[in-house]
Amino acid sequence: MDIEEFRKRGYETVDRICKYYQELENYEVLSKVEPGYLKKVLPKEVPEEPEPWEKIQSDIETKIIPGITHWQSPNFFAFYPANSSFPSILGDMYSDMFNVIGFNWASSPACTELESIVLDWMGKLIGLDPNFHSDGRGGGVIQGTASEATLVTLLAARYRMLEEYKAKGLDGEELRTISTRLIAYGSDQTHPCLNKATMIANTRFRALPTDNNFSLCGETVKQEIEKDIANGLIPFFIVGTIGTTNSAAIDKITDIVDAIKGTNIWLHIDAAYAGSALICSEYKYLLEGINQANSFDLNMHKGLLTNFDCSCLWIKERKYLINALSTASPDFLKNSASKDGLGLDFKDWQIPFGRRFRALKIWFVIRTYGAKGLREHIRKRHNLAKQFYNKILQYPDLFIIPLPSNFGLVNFYIKSSNSSKNSNKLTEMVYNRLNENGKVYLTQTKMRGQNMIRFAPGSPLTIERHINQICELLLNITQEVIAISL
Amino acid sequence: MDIEEFRKRGYETVDRICKYYQELENYEVLSKVEPGYLKKVLPKEVPEEPEPWEKIQSDIETKIIPGITHWQSPNFFAFYPANSSFPSILGDMYSDMFNVIGFNWASSPACTELESIVLDWMGKLIGLDPNFHSDGRGGGVIQGTASEATLVTLLAARYRMLEEYKAKGLDGEELRTISTRLIAYGSDQTHPCLNKATMIANTRFRALPTDNNFSLCGETVKQEIEKDIANGLIPFFIVGTIGTTNSAAIDKITDIVDAIKGTNIWLHIDAAYAGSALICSEYKYLLEGINQANSFDLNMHKGLLTNFDCSCLWIKERKYLINALSTASPDFLKNSASKDGLGLDFKDWQIPFGRRFRALKIWFVIRTYGAKGLREHIRKRHNLAKQFYNKILQYPDLFIIPLPSNFGLVNFYIKSSNSSKNSNKLTEMVYNRLNENGKVYLTQTKMRGQNMIRFAPGSPLTIERHINQICELLLNITQEVIAISL
Numbered sequence: 001m002d003i004e005e006f007r008k009r010g011y012e013t014v015d016r017i018c019k020y021y022q023e024l025e026n027y028e029v030l031s032k033v034e035p036g037y038l039k040k041v042l043p044k045e046v047p048e049e050p051e052p053w054e055k056i057q058s059d060i061e062t063k064i065i066p067g068i069t070h071w072q073s074p075n076f077f078a079f080y081p082a083n084s085s086f087p088s089i090l091g092d093m094y095s096d097m098f099n100v101i102g103f104n105w106a107s108s109p110a111c112t113e114l115e116s117i118v119l120d121w122m123g124k125l126i127g128l129d130p131n132f133h134s135d136g137r138g139g140g141v142i143q144g145t146a147s148e149a150t151l152v153t154l155l156a157a158r159y160r161m162l163e164e165y166k167a168k169g170l171d172g173e174e175l176r177t178i179s180t181r182l183i184a185y186g187s188d189q190t191h192p193c194l195n196k197a198t199m200i201a202n203t204r205f206r207a208l209p210t211d212n213n214f215s216l217c218g219e220t221v222k223q224e225i226e227k228d229i230a231n232g233l234i235p236f237f238i239v240g241t242i243g244t245t246n247s248a249a250i251d252k253i254t255d256i257v258d259a260i261k262g263t264n265i266w267l268h269i270d271a272a273y274a275g276s277a278l279i280c281s282e283y284k285y286l287l288e289g290i291n292q293a294n295s296f297d298l299n300m301h302k303g304l305l306t307n308f309d310c311s312c313l314w315i316k317e318r319k320y321l322i323n324a325l326s327t328a329s330p331d332f333l334k335n336s337a338s339k340d341g342l343g344l345d346f347k348d349w350q351i352p353f354g355r356r357f358r359a360l361k362i363w364f365v366i367r368t369y370g371a372k373g374l375r376e377h378i379r380k381r382h383n384l385a386k387q388f389y390n391k392i393l394q395y396p397d398l399f400i401i402p403l404p405s406n407f408g409l410v411n412f413y414i415k416s417s418n419s420s421k422n423s424n425k426l427t428e429m430v431y432n433r434l435n436e437n438g439k440v441y442l443t444q445t446k447m448r449g450q451n452m453i454r455f456a457p458g459s460p461l462t463i464e465r466h467i468n469q470i471c472e473l474l475l476n477i478t479q480e481v482i483a484i485s486l
Numbered sequence: 487m488d489i490e491e492f493r494k495r496g497y498e499t500v501d502r503i504c505k506y507y508q509e510l511e512n513y514e515v516l517s518k519v520e521p522g523y524l525k526k527v528l529p530k531e532v533p534e535e536p537e538p539w540e541k542i543q544s545d546i547e548t549k550i551i552p553g554i555t556h557w558q559s560p561n562f563f564a565f566y567p568a569n570s571s572f573p574s575i576l577g578d579m580y581s582d583m584f585n586v587i588g589f590n591w592a593s594s595p596a597c598t599e600l601e602s603i604v605l606d607w608m609g610k611l612i613g614l615d616p617n618f619h620s621d622g623r624g625g626g627v628i629q630g631t632a633s634e635a636t637l638v639t640l641l642a643a644r645y646r647m648l649e650e651y652k653a654k655g656l657d658g659e660e661l662r663t664i665s666t667r668l669i670a671y672g673s674d675q676t677h678p679c680l681n682k683a684t685m686i687a688n689t690r691f692r693a694l695p696t697d698n699n700f701s702l703c704g705e706t707v708k709q710e711i712e713k714d715i716a717n718g719l720i721p722f723f724i725v726g727t728i729g730t731t732n733s734a735a736i737d738k739i740t741d742i743v744d745a746i747k748g749t750n751i752w753l754h755i756d757a758a759y760a761g762s763a764l765i766c767s768e769y770k771y772l773l774e775g776i777n778q779a780n781s782f783d784l785n786m787h788k789g790l791l792t793n794f795d796c797s798c799l800w801i802k803e804r805k806y807l808i809n810a811l812s813t814a815s816p817d818f819l820k821n822s823a824s825k826d827g828l829g830l831d832f833k834d835w836q837i838p839f840g841r842r843f844r845a846l847k848i849w850f851v852i853r854t855y856g857a858k859g860l861r862e863h864i865r866k867r868h869n870l871a872k873q874f875y876n877k878i879l880q881y882p883d884l885f886i887i888p889l890p891s892n893f894g895l896v897n898f899y900i901k902s903s904n905s906s907k908n909s910n911k912l913t914e915m916v917y918n919r920l921n922e923n924g925k926v927y928l929t930q931t932k933m934r935g936q937n938m939i940r941f942a943p944g945s946p947l948t949i950e951r952h953i954n955q956i957c958e959l960l961l962n963i964t965q966e967v968i969a970i971s972l
C-alpha cells in the first residue's frame with residue numbers, strides 16, 4: 001500500500017468512522033454470534049499473495065461487525081462506560097504516525113514530556129495535593145489499566161516496606177522470609193485486579209468485610225491489621241476504592257487513613273471509574289481522603305472521552321516506584337539524559353519497557369473540550385442516570401433501588417410479592433429479556449445474594465430519548481414477566 | 487467536535503500522515519531538544535474553554551515534532567527497528583472506531599476470536615509445533631511487549647512448579663516457603679525484562695555466563711542447575727533468547743532442552759526481535775529448539791510492520807497461564823459463554839483485565855502484504871545489513887566486526903593501532919559524531935569491555951541509497967577522528 005493508496009483508504013476509513021457513529025443507534029448493542037462463529041468463515045492460513053483492500057474492508061462489514069458488542073452505542077448501559085471521542089481518535093492517528101517507542105526520555109523527548117505535563121494538568125484540575133505533581137518528588141504516568149496501576153503501586157509499597165527491614169540490617173535471605181509475611185488488603189468489593197496483583201507479586205491478600213453501603217470502614221481495617229500483626233504478618237498495602245465496580249460504593253478513606261496512621265502501610269486509591277467526576281466541584285469533598293493517600297488512579301478511558309487504554313496514576317514519592325521497577329540500564333539503552341538524571345525514563349514506572357505516545361490523545365481531548373466541556377460531559381451522564389432513577393422510582397411496586405446511586409450508576413432489582421428468591425428469579429428473567437431484545441445492553445451483578453441489574457450510561461450520544469426508551473422497555477418487560485410469573 | 491468536523495480533521499490528519507512519510511527522510515532523526523523543553527512552551531493548566539483544532543494542529547508542528555526521535559525514518563538504525571505500515575495504521579483506526587474493551591469473549595466476540603485466529607495463522611506460517619495451536623491445549627495471545635510475555639510465562643511456570651509441591655501434600659504456608667527457593671535463569675545477554683519479571687514476581691534470578699559468541703550453552707545450564715539444586719534451590723524457569731538485544735546472539739536452545747530434560751523447568755523462548763525471521767525458509771532450522779519449548783514470543787511490532795504494541799505469545803499448555811492469572815470471575819463479569827467455557831477470556835492470559843482490538847492491525851498487515859510480502863520485507867532488511875557489512879569489511883584498517891552478523895544487525899568498532907582502551911575512545915568519538923550529525927541515528931553498546939556501534943536497518947523506506955550514505959558518512963567521520971587522534 002503506497003502513500004496515495006493510503007490517502008484514499010484513509011479517507012474511506014474516516015468516512016466509515018463517521019458512518020459508524022451516525023448509524024450506531026440502529027445496531028443491536030450486544031453481539032448475538034455463537035462462540036466459534038468467525039473460524040467458520042475465515043481461511044485456515046495466512047494468504048500467500050497480497051489481498052486487495054476492498055476484500056479486507058468488505059470482511060469488516062460482513063464478518064467482524066456482527067461479532068462486535070457496541071461499547072460506543074447510546075444504548076450501551078453495561079459494565080462501566082468506556083467512551084471515546086473524535087479528538088481522541090485523531091490523537092491515536094498522530095501517535096500511530098510517529099510510532100515511537102518511548103521507553104526513556106531520549107527515545108522521543110516529546111512523548112515523555114507531554115505525558116508528564118498533561119498528567120500535571122489533570123492533577124491540578126482534580127485538585128490533587130501538590131506532592132502528586134512532577135515538580136517535587138512525585139508525578140503522574142499513564143498506565144494501560146487500573147490493574148497495572150494497582151500492581152505497580154503494590155510493588156512500590158513492597159519495596160518501601162522491605163527497605164525498612166533492610167535498614168534494620170536484615171540480609172537478602174532474611175528479607176525473602178520477611179516477604180512471605182507481607183499482606184495486602186482491600187474490601188470484598190475491591191476490583192479483582194488487587195487479588196490478581198497479589199498473586200503476581202506473591203504476597204498475601206485478604207478482602208475485608210464492608211458495611212451496609214458496601215464501604216470499607218476504618219474500624220474494620222484497624223481491627224484486622226492489629227490481628228494480623230499479632231499473628232506475625234506484615235501489613236504493607238491497602239486499596240481504598242472510590243466508586244466500586246459492583247455498586248459505585250465509596251470506601252471511608254479518611255477513616256482508613258486514621259486506621260493506618262503510624263504504620264508503614266501504603267494507601268492506594270482506586271478511582272478507576274469515579275475519579276473522573278473529581279473535576280467537578282460537587283465531588284471535591286472526596287479530595288480530603290485522596291490527598292492523604294500515597295497513590296491515586298483514574299481511568300480517562302472510562303469517564304473522560306479518551307480511547308482505551310489510558311489509566312492515569314499519580315504517586316507522591318516516585319522513588320519507590322522507580323526503585324521497585326528499574327533494573328540496571330543495559331548498555332544498549334544508556335544515554336546522556338538518563339545518565340545525568342535529567343530525563344524521566346518511564347520504562348521504570350511500569351511493567352513493560354516499551355510504551356506508546358498516549359499523551360497525545362489526552363492533550364487533544366482536554367483542549368478540544370476544555371475543562372468546561374469535560375465537566376459538562378460528566379454532569380450530563382450523571383443527570384441521565386438520575387432521570388432513569390427518578391423514572392423507576394415512580395414504580396415502587398415493581399422496582400427496588402436498595403443503595404444510594406453514586407457517580408451515574410443505578411443498581412436495582414425487581415420487587416416480588418413473595419420471597420426474595422422469587423425476586424432474584426424475576427430480576428434474572430427481566431435482565432435476560434432486556435438484553436435479548438437487542439435494543440439495549442445492561443449487565444447484572446449479585447450483592448449479598450441479591451441479583452441486581454446495573455444501569456450506567458456513558459456514551460456522549462446518549463440523550464433523554466434513550467433514557468425514555470429504556471425505561472419504557474424495562475417497564476413493559478417487567479410487567480410481562482410479572483404477569484407470566486403470577 | 488461533531489461528525490462533519492471530524493471528517494474534515496480526519497482527512498487532514500490522513501494527509502498529514504502522507505506528508506510525514508513523504509518528507510521523513512529530510513528530518514533530523516534524533517531529536518536535539520534539551521530536557522524540559524516542552525514545559526517552557528506549554529501552559530501550566532488545562533484550558534477552561536475549548537480550543538480550536540487549528541491551534542492544536544499547529545502545536546503539533548511547532549512543539550511536538552521537534553521533540554520526536556523519528557523511529558520510522560529510513561535513516562533510523564538505532565536499537566532494534568520498530569516499524570509500522572499503512573495497513574497497520576488503518577487497523578488501529580478501525581480498532582479506535584469500535585473502541586471495545588475485550589476482556590472476555592462476550593464483551594466483543596470478534597475481538598477475541600480474530601486474535602486467536604490470526605495467532606494460529608502466524609504460528610502456522612512460522613512452523614510452530616501444533617501443540618502451540620488453539621485447537622488443542624495451547625494457543626496464542628497478543629501481549630503488549632515481550633516483557634509482559636516473559637512475566638506471564640514466568641508466572642505460569644511458577645504455578646506449575648508449585649502445583650507439583652501441592653500434589654505432594656504441602657499446604658499454603660509450606661508453599662510460601664517453597665516459593666522463596668524458586669530460581670529463574672537467563673544469560674548475561676538476556677533482556678533485562680527477565681530480571682524485572684523476577685523482581686515483580688519475587689523469585690530469585692541468576693544470569694548465566696555465555697560463550698565467545700555470547701550464546702548460552704547447555705553445559706553451563708546443566709552445571710548451574712545442579713549446583714543450585716544441591717544448595718536447596720528450586721530451578722523453575724529459563725529464558726532462551728533467539729537474537730539478543732546486544733548482538734543478536736542465539737542461545738543453544740536444543741542443548742538447553744537437553745540440559746533441563748527430566749526437570750520441571752519451563753523453557754520460554756524470547757525471540758522478540760529475531761522471531762519474525764522465522765517466516766523465511768532459511769531460518770526454519772531454529773524451529774527444532776523452539777518447538778521443544780513451553781512458550782515462544784516474538785514482536786510483530788519489531789519486524790513485521792505492525793504498529794507498537796503487538797507482541798505475539800504462544801503457549802503449549804494454556805491452563806498454566808490461565809490458572810496463574812485468573813481470579814474468581816466477579817459477578818459483574820459473569821456471562822453464559824464464560825460459564826460454559828465456550829469463549830476464551832483473554833483477561834486471564836495477561837496482567838491487565840481490559841484489552842484493545844489489536845488483532846485487526848495484524849489481520850490487515852498480513853492480508854495486505856501476504857506471506858510473500860512479509861518475507862520480502864525481512865529479506866530486504868537483512869540484505870541491506872549485509873550490504874553495510876560488506877562495505878565496512880573493505881576497510882579492515884578502520885573497522886572491526888568481531889561477531890557473526892545475525893538477523894540484520896551489525897556490531898562493529900573502530901580499530902586502533904594502539905591499545906584497546908584507545909579503540910574504545912575512538913569508537914565513542916565516532917559514535918557521538920555520527921549522531922550529532924543529525925542525518926542518521928545509531929545506538930551503541932558495550933560487550934566485555936568493548937564499545938560497539940550497533941547498526942540495525944528496519945524501515946520499509948530504507949533503500950540502498952541510505953546504506954551508501956551512512957557508509958560514506960561513517961567513513962569520513964572515522965577518518966577525521968583517527969586523524970585528530972594521531
